[in-house]
Amino acid sequence: MHRHLNTDITLAIDIGGTNTAFGFVDREGNIITSSTIPTNPNEPADKFFKRLNSEIESLLSIGNKYNLVGVGIGAPNANYFKGTVERPPNLKWGTVNVVEIIKEYYRVPVAITNDANAVAIGELQFGAAKGMKNFIVITLGTGVGGGIVINGELVYGHDGFAGELGHTIYDPNGRECACGRRGCLETYASAGGIKRTVFELLSSSIDESELRNYNYDNLTSKIICEAANRGDKIALKAFDSTSKILGIKLADAVAFTSPEAIILFGGLASAGDILFKATEKYMNMYMLDIFKNKVKLLPSGLSGANSAILGASALIWNELEKPKEISV
């Protein structure tokens, strides 16, 4: 076990498809200070990081009693081994070496991974997976991501891209996906996916619905959730359909790695019971006998709006505490 001073902190950055959150986090998972900026999917990467850095610097100036020991970053299509973000489907970046860019600003160890992988390490260190050896985190946000932990270690795989569960295929002839293919889980079980399901149901059904008052761009998964809680039929059907597809793919995930638990994280997961109960039902319905009713479906243990940056922080604390030295 390595020792840290009480004043040691990490800079944690979570780059999402819509917003980027960042903050300073201590070893116990306390967020000292944090903020967010919009990610602007059409902005080139260099402009984005310039904008991000000036925001971080204004946060830093708040106080000077802390000692920055590392930077952890969660980002879509991040390659842990190379330090790159490679052609993220929801951002127009191409391939960028984010670790090199960040190291120009800070002379400390920097690590990057898939945003969902970062959350998985966060759940292990600070959240719902404390003490677990085998679990999977699924992030249900703008996109769908996955972080797989086996024997207490995050799975990176040969290329560093393991856990891309949002781009496993539910229906090879299904919905167009931002990744260029069709029928990925992400096109159904993300914040955007449930919106598409609502629009499909508004077209196929004659049920009255308050959701008929929304245009596509204004509708959000939060609005759908609120409508469902008020008993809106279309919204309820949309949650049921989303839960069924998610449950089927979670049953597949269980057959792969036989986890103790699956943790659902992110905007859509905050719908709570309306998503969890149906997803658990369908997951067990479509699960192989030997796994049925053995796998826990849990909400994230990283509470609050800043939970994603706890993951990014956990990533770099984990690196700093590995027996091997990492390059600075």
Place this chain on the structure above:
Amino acid sequence: MHRHLNTDITLAIDIGGTNTAFGFVDREGNIITSSTIPTNPNEPADKFFKRLNSEIESLLSIGNKYNLVGVGIGAPNANYFKGTVERPPNLKWGTVNVVEIIKEYYRVPVAITNDANAVAIGELQFGAAKGMKNFIVITLGTGVGGGIVINGELVYGHDGFAGELGHTIYDPNGRECACGRRGCLETYASAGGIKRTVFELLSSSIDESELRNYNYDNLTSKIICEAANRGDKIALKAFDSTSKILGIKLADAVAFTSPEAIILFGGLASAGDILFKATEKYMNMYMLDIFKNKVKLLPSGLSGANSAILGASALIWNELEKPKEISV
């Protein structure tokens, strides 16, 4: 590294849905002697093991210059942690503690795992995956199984049942599976699966085919393969359809664990190019961009009719060489 005497051998048993192979294997993967018996899916487990043991004893009596150091077993639905085989879909056994049964006959360490997991360790020690850290083995036999290796270690998961890739779902409304569900990969990409595909095509198509001369019980994947190699249209379509479904599910597998290679093993895999080329094409077609054309699709490196028992032998050699003591 542990040392073994040249006379040290393992007993390796591979329990398949149709046949059970067994033999004595040395540390270099040489099979000293081997045999097979039919598995008889309707026979109770206790009768099966009595029959198996008497066959093993008649093999043993051949010579006495070897020293038995362990028994390795590959079996469907085997639980590595408990030593059990639990409700295998293709055998009427219920749940049986196979390790306990085998230990009644031999006073040496015994280990059991999923037959596909055993093959994966076999490929790692003796076969196509020598030197690899991250790969997946898919067994295409009577059933479809999977063995996942991450960071050089076989993945067992929380329950010991990881890698059940044959029971990931291709189509939730699809073919009935022996496991009680519908649309499992196994119902399409196994020896029985391609036969079902032929019968579906014989019903939906008016193509002439030599396969119209076979009844369901007499048709085999070998006959279908031979017909395809003679240009039979139905047989060719059956291989294309099988390869497409397999390719789609392999693309999912790649998104999960980002392997360096996928190794296809077993009866149907012995069809060779007619299966591999189309499967590789579809796998890359349905794969997420970041993985495309990076993942090798390889035939098994465990040659010969006895390849499955090399896996069972590799399992127990691997256990015997682990730093920790295992219980005897």
